[in-house]
Amino acid sequence: MKLFDAAWAPSPRRVRVYLREKGLDIDRTVVDLRSGEHLQSDYLKINPRGQIPALLLDDGAVIDDSVAICRYFEWQHPDPPLFGRDAREAGLVEAWLRRIEGDCYAAAVSAFRNGNKAFVDRALPGEWPPIAQISALADRGRLMWTAFADILERHLQGHPYVAGDGFSFADIAAIVAIDFGIAIKLADPRDRPAIARWHGELSARPSMSA
Amino acid sequence: MKLFDAAWAPSPRRVRVYLREKGLDIDRTVVDLRSGEHLQSDYLKINPRGQIPALLLDDGAVIDDSVAICRYFEWQHPDPPLFGRDAREAGLVEAWLRRIEGDCYAAAVSAFRNGNKAFVDRALPGEWPPIAQISALADRGRLMWTAFADILERHLQGHPYVAGDGFSFADIAAIVAIDFGIAIKLADPRDRPAIARWHGELSARPSMSA
Numbered sequence: 001m002k003l004f005d006a007a008w009a010p011s012p013r014r015v016r017v018y019l020r021e022k023g024l025d026i027d028r029t030v031v032d033l034r035s036g037e038h039l040q041s042d043y044l045k046i047n048p049r050g051q052i053p054a055l056l057l058d059d060g061a062v063i064d065d066s067v068a069i070c071r072y073f074e075w076q077h078p079d080p081p082l083f084g085r086d087a088r089e090a091g092l093v094e095a096w097l098r099r100i101e102g103d104c105y106a107a108a109v110s111a112f113r114n115g116n117k118a119f120v121d122r123a124l125p126g127e128w129p130p131i132a133q134i135s136a137l138a139d140r141g142r143l144m145w146t147a148f149a150d151i152l153e154r155h156l157q158g159h160p161y162v163a164g165d166g167f168s169f170a171d172i173a174a175i176v177a178i179d180f181g182i183a184i185k186l187a188d189p190r191d192r193p194a195i196a197r198w199h200g201e202l203s204a205r206p207s208m209s210a
Numbered sequence: 211m212k213l214f215d216a217a218w219a220p221s222p223r224r225v226r227v228y229l230r231e232k233g234l235d236i237d238r239t240v241v242d243l244r245s246g247e248h249l250q251s252d253y254l255k256i257n258p259r260g261q262i263p264a265l266l267l268d269d270g271a272v273i274d275d276s277v278a279i280c281r282y283f284e285w286q287h288p289d290p291p292l293f294g295r296d297a298r299e300a301g302l303v304e305a306w307l308r309r310i311e312g313d314c315y316a317a318a319v320s321a322f323r324n325g326n327k328a329f330v331d332r333a334l335p336g337e338w339p340p341i342a343q344i345s346a347l348a349d350r351g352r353l354m355w356t357a358f359a360d361i362l363e364r365h366l367q368g369h370p371y372v373a374g375d376g377f378s379f380a381d382i383a384a385i386v387a388i389d390f391g392i393a394i395k396l397a398d399p400r401d402r403p404a405i406a407r408w409h410g411e412l413s414a415r416p417s418m419s420a
Contacts, residue, residue, distance in 0.1 A: 065305040072301030091282030095275040
């Protein structure tokens with residue numbers, strides 16, 4: 001088994017934080033995003049999507065998505081549970097996870113890929129036909145980003161963690177998306193008190209330096 | 211427990227098909243999307259996101275996402291497993307599910323909401339600040355739609371189902387997204403032979419009329 005990893009980018013960070021929380025150490029190869037190694041033929045033979053992370057299993061199958069890689073490990077190493085401890089939590093973790101992906105992380109990616117000269121005709125991450133940038137989509141991304149921060153703030157005023165009482169993968173997804181947004185200079189949501197409290201507590205976990 | 215359901219729209223259909231596959235019959239209330247009942251205060255008190263489906267639990271918690279609702283039931287009714295039978299399948303189902311959501315279903319929603327006069331300033335589904343339509347995003351949606359269909363076709367040439375050997379929730383997500391795209395007049399991907407074979411077999415399942 002081998003994990004294809006990359007520096008800086010949010011999706012591989014989700015997996016590294018998750019593995020650290022689980023105490024798992026997996027054989028890794030680091031792919032260089034800056035030189036475009038993820039879009040060159042050696043890597044595309046492994047993962048035709050041209051995205052990082054990817055997990056190559058011993059039977060040759062490839063799991064080509066960060067959350068899917070974590071769910072693979074969750075099945076094999078259920079403790080501590082990070083995708084919910086019962087049906088109710090499993091539902092709430094997944095609902096928040098999908099909302100973070102669609103409303104928060106997608107907002108940051110929209111702003112980043114459509115408003116950055118490095119991504120002309122590569123407005124979607126990974127291997128696609130040429131996809132033109134849409135500057136209005138960068139604006140929409142910033143609007144979604146702020147709207148989501150307001151929603152998360154109200155939610156965290158009544159809950160210690162994103163999916164409720166316990167730390168879960170929804171927290172990992174949320175903080176990785178938020179740290180990515182801050183890194184690319186979107187409005188810093190930590191000017192909101194509940195997000196500041198939650199972000200500070202989470203950032204103190206050793207896994208977050210992964 | 212009560213499920214808030216709606217006619218025609220793809221996300222509630224995912225849940226209905228899933229429940230039929232599991233043989234589960236859940237108390238339902240149908241919300242009328244055409245008259246905008248999902249964006250009126252009675253429903254927003256239950257689900258502030260203004261989206262359908264939502265599952266109201268007996269303790270008052272609300273699971274406000276279609277896939278999350280199915281994962282809730284999967285925990286309580288694991289047989290037949292629809293999110294994978296082992297770690298490998300759990301990973302592959304989730305990877306395809308997230309790819310279908312981000313590359314196929316999102317493409318159809320982009321084309322639909324940004325290219326339809328009914329959604330002026332409501333270019334994102336559910337309760338948001340005013341979000342302007344972006345006509346170039348409708349074009350991007352159509353491009354993504356066709357690129358994904360080509361990828362799915364190559365994949366289904368070597369696999370009976372989306373996530374591999376067995377029917378799973380990834381098939382439900384894919385056929386619901388594809389039927390939605392066909393309904394809104396995107397290019398019909400069933401002109402590709404492997405997609406036509408898979409779509410025909412799936413459509414014959416009794417659950418698909420749900």
